[in-house]
Amino acid sequence: MSQANIPNISPxxxxxxxxxxxxxxxxxxxxxxGLSHI
Structure with missing residues (x-):
């Protein structure tokens, strides 16, 4: 299996x-x- 290519994203x-x-x-x-629909 090949390694996943993860892009470098700064969080x-x-x-x-x-x-x-x-x-x-x-x-x-x-x-x-959402609660009003119950």
């Missing part, structure tokens, strides 16, 4: 405080939306 993710707050609010909203 540096820059995120601001505003982006973090928006992601948190979005995840909470999606969770509430």
């Amino acid at each position: 540096n993710i820059q995120i601001t405080r505003e982006d973090a707050i928006n992601l948190l609010l979005s995840s909470i909203a999606l969770e509430e939306l």
